[in-house]
Amino acid sequence: MKPLPVQQPDREPELGARLRNHRLRVHITIEQLATATGLTKGFISRVEREQTSPSVTSLVKICRALRVDIGALFEEPPTSLVRLDDAPAVDLGGAGIHERLVSAPELEKAQVLRATVEPGGEGEDSLYTVDCETEILHVISGHFLLRTAGGDYELESGDTVTFSGREPHSWRNLGEEPAEVMWVLVAG
Incomplete structure (x- = not known):
């Protein structure tokens, strides 16, 4: 059987921006998040600015501290069109x-x-x-x-x-x- 072609989305999910939005929603500073996760402020800042990607371990730590499900970061937000x-x-x-x-x-x-x-x-x-x-x-x-x-x-x-x-x-x-x-x- 021939493998089916898998189409990649046109754009990558903006993981850093979504993490930043969750952090701001729960009113946590980068410094507080760094303390809660044991990660550096610089690393978290680079992740939020899409300059680096977190490892799975780092992402788990950040998500736990923000109390957000990892899967929610990769879901496309709902969009509704009303003509x-x-x-x-x-x-x-x-x-x-x-x-x-x-x-x-x-x-x-x-x-x-x-x-x-x-x-x-x-x-x-x-x-x-x-x-x-x-x-x-x-x-x-x-x-x-x-x-x-x-x-x-x-x-x-x-x-x-x-x-x-x-x-x-x-x-x-x-x-x-x-x-x-x-x-x-x-x-x-």
């Missing part, structure tokens, strides 16, 4: 707005909505809140008004405003053309 035409429609209220969920539906900590707001389209008359920690509104095109309890923000194409998800607000398209906006809702 605008295929994005599910959502309705968060308001008139003259067509919203689509353009982030991966399984995301729990962040949601990205792309909306087309017709001229004169507007949110509720009374200010409301959305169940999230932070909201980010980016105006792709058009002339848009964000109303908050603290004041109004007239936004033009390219403007972005970030505010607390607990801040009561509403909105309106002030222009004579449809406005394209992106809402990012971030959970706490």
